[in-house]
Amino acid sequence: xxxxxxxxxxxxxxxxxxxxxxxxxxxxxxxxxxxxxxxxxxxxxxxxxxxxxxxxxxxxxxxxxxxxxxxxxxxxxxxxxxxxxxxxxxxxxxxxxxxxxxxxxxxxxxxxxxxxxxxxxxxxxxxxxxxxxxxxxxxxxxxxxxxxxxxxxxxxxxxxxxxxxxxxxxxxxxxxxxxxxxxxxxxxxxxxxxxxxxxxxxxxxxxxxxxxxxxxxxxxxxxxxxxxxxxxxxxxxxxxxxxxxxxxxxxxxxxxxxxxxxxxxxxxxxxxxxxxxxxxxxxxxxxxxxxxxxxxxxxxxxxxxxxxxxxxxxxxxxxxxxxxxxxxxxxxxxxxxxxxxxxxxxxxxxxxxxxxxxxxxxxxxxxxxxxxxxx
Amino acid sequence: xxxxxxxxxxxxxxxxxxxxxxxxxxxxxxxxxxxxxxxxxxxxxxxxxxxxxxxxxxxxxxxxxxxxxxxxxxxxxxxxxxxxxxxxxxxxxxxxx
Numbered sequence: 001x002x003x004x005x006x007x008x009x010x011x012x013x014x015x016x017x018x019x020x021x022x023x024x025x026x027x028x029x030x031x032x033x034x035x036x037x038x039x040x041x042x043x044x045x046x047x048x049x050x051x052x053x054x055x056x057x058x059x060x061x062x063x064x065x066x067x068x069x070x071x072x073x074x075x076x077x078x079x080x081x082x083x084x085x086x087x088x089x090x091x092x093x094x095x096x097x098x099x100x101x102x103x104x105x106x107x108x109x110x111x112x113x114x115x116x117x118x119x120x121x122x123x124x125x126x127x128x129x130x131x132x133x134x135x136x137x138x139x140x141x142x143x144x145x146x147x148x149x150x151x152x153x154x155x156x157x158x159x160x161x162x163x164x165x166x167x168x169x170x171x172x173x174x175x176x177x178x179x180x181x182x183x184x185x186x187x188x189x190x191x192x193x194x195x196x197x198x199x200x201x202x203x204x205x206x207x208x209x210x211x212x213x214x215x216x217x218x219x220x221x222x223x224x225x226x227x228x229x230x231x232x233x234x235x236x237x238x239x240x241x242x243x244x245x246x247x248x249x250x251x252x253x254x255x256x257x258x259x260x261x262x263x264x265x266x267x268x269x270x271x272x273x274x275x276x277x278x279x280x281x282x283x284x285x286x287x288x289x290x291x292x293x294x295x296x297x298x299x300x301x302x303x304x305x306x307x308x309x310x311x312x313x314x315x316x317x318x319x320x321x322x323x324x325x326x327x328x329x330x331x332x333x334x335x336x337x338x339x340x341x342x343x344x345x346x347x348x349x350x351x352x353x354x355x356x357x358x359x360x361x362x363x364x365x366x367x368x369x370x371x372x373x374x375x
Numbered sequence: 376x377x378x379x380x381x382x383x384x385x386x387x388x389x390x391x392x393x394x395x396x397x398x399x400x401x402x403x404x405x406x407x408x409x410x411x412x413x414x415x416x417x418x419x420x421x422x423x424x425x426x427x428x429x430x431x432x433x434x435x436x437x438x439x440x441x442x443x444x445x446x447x448x449x450x451x452x453x454x455x456x457x458x459x460x461x462x463x464x465x466x467x468x469x470x471x472x
Contacts, residue, residue: 127425127443161401161427162441179400197400204403206376281379283446332445334376336404338423339442339449339459341379346449 043148045078048106054099061096063216070095071119076143077102080109084150087191089180090136090160092117092125101157104184108191113154115139126163133165133172140173155180155187155195158202206335211272214333218268222326226264230257236364241372248371252311255302259295263319266294267326272333283337284349287327291320308370314363321356324349383422384440389413391436398428398437 061067072095079102088111091101098114105112115135117125125131140146140154153176156164166177181190181201190197233256238249271278271290278286295316299305304315328349331337369375385406387398394412404421407414407428414436416422426441448459 126427127441158401158403161403161431162425163430165430165433166397166401167431167433182403199405202400202403203405276376281377328446332443332447334444336376336421336423337378337444338383338425339444340382340384340424340440342444342446342449344379344382346446350450350453 043076043078046102046112048079048102048104048108050099050103058096058099062213064220067094067096068119072098072114074114074116074139076145076148077112077114078110079105079112080107082109082111084148086110086149088113088145088149088154089187090115090154090156092120092122092131094119094121094125097121101184101187104187108188111148113139113143113145122157123159123162126160129163131160132163133168136164136169137172140169140175146174152176153178157184158182158197159204204335208273210335211275214330215269215272217333218272218326218330219264222264222268226260229260233257233260236368239368252307255304255307256315258302259298259304259315259319260322262294262298263291263322264326266291267323268330270294271323271327272330275330275334282345283328283331284324284345287324288320290327291323292316294323295319308367310363310367310370314360314367317356317363318360321353325353377420378423378444380420383419383424384438385416385419385422385424385428386438387414387416388436388438391434393434393436395433397431397433401427401431403427 057066057070061070072093074093086109089101089105090113091098093114093116098112101112115131116139117130117135120128120130122131136156145154146152152174154169155178156166158179159182161179164177166179169175169177178195179197180187181197182204183201186197186201190201234249234253237251237253237256238244238246240248267287267290271283271287274290275286278289280286280289298319299312299315304312328345331342331345366375387407392414394409394414396409396414398414399407399409403425404418404423406416406418406422408417409415422439423444424439424441426439429437429439429441442459445459451457452459
């Protein structure tokens with residue numbers, strides 16, 4: 001399937017540059033493309049195949065900052081050999097979104113209208129208005145879409161809805177907005193059904209895989225702070241009246257590094273992955289429950305229970321709540337949380353986090369003072 | 376999956392509704408259903424306040440205080456005193472994903 005070539009693509013199959021997935025229209029020779037759009041219009045042709053490099057870059061997008069620079073130039077692109085009656089699909093200029101769309105248009109002849117969303121995906125960009133009515137209307141005029149196609153309909157990804165008012169686009173440009181399916185993979189079925197999406201195609205999903213691929217972006221920020229935390233913890237436990245004690249750092253510091261690692265794992269990985277199976281709807285509570293379980297297990301395996309009471313109490317106050325705090329951040333990545341719910345959670349959770357952090361510091365000070373024989 | 380109950384700000388004015396069905400079409404959470412040529416909110420707790428329905432209602436029948444359900448954004452907003460911003464977007468942009 002992956003090696004299947006589009007016979008209408010006018011470039012040779014080995015045409016570089018593979019890492020962009022976008023080829024300039026290069027060789028619209030006689031009989032190759034039904035309409036000659038290359039020379040005069042400057043419209044680029046793209047393939048519906050993803051290269052190894054496209055897939056590698058997709059992984060990089062899931063890991064960090066690379067996602068902010070993975071863009072495609074706004075404008076109109078041809079997939080296959082589209083003509084004046086071919087459908088027009090609108091995409092964000094985040095290349096990951098664009099790649100998913102062009103892959104879904106395999107064996108179809110279609111236009112892709114890429115609008116400038118500052119390199120952000122459709123749903124996020126729609127939420128902040130970048131995938132918006134004004135940008136779309138402007139892009140329709142700028143690309144002279146009405147000269148490229150005879151019909152007056154454009155197909156938008158359904159998740160562009162928060163940003164684009166379909167009726168206003170039609171009023172201003174004459175193009176009727178058809179709302180395509182949530183997932184680009186359903187486009188063929190949508191078109192074949194006469195531009196009708198089933199109820200399933202209209203609903204956003206959030207399955208195990210969807211959650212799993214989001215966890216690196218939860219883990220990476222936490223791990224970036226980790227060295228700073230490690231330094232602080234080791235220093236605090238190494239502090240002795242006589243100076244710096246390596247045994248103090250080893251006996252108490254290292255176990256608390258493991259505990260923090262367990263809490264990060266619980267909040268940034270376990271909770272997102274097991275989300276539907278953890279009781280309660282609140283992310284703060286879900287994260288706390290998972291964190292409590294992780295803390296119990298980790299504390300047992302590294303001997304926290306043989307430590308002074310102040311440190312045992314601190315362990316159970318702090319680490320489950322750390323997991324809870326990290327889990328709450330995952331609300332930003334899900335497909336089913338809204339602002340009112342998040343605000344409600346924060347209203348009770350934030351004071352709790354701050355109080356617990358303060359109490360933990362007091363407990364550690366109490367431990368240090370008793371260790372030094374002051375208390 | 377369903378998030379917290381009874382928190383959505385989504386409201387539908389049935390008298391203004393013409394039954395065009397656009398809200399049900401753009402909603403990714405199947406909150407609406409068309410019944411007897413009127414839209415009905417059948418699953419309010421599924422609403423994530425994305426605002427797609429209100430934006431695409433040509434008759435102003437739907438209101439919702441839309442935004443993003445992102446804790447990082449609200450925490451950043453509290454810390455900086457600015458509008459919620461999670462840092463997912465380009466630098467200097469408002470809002471977030």
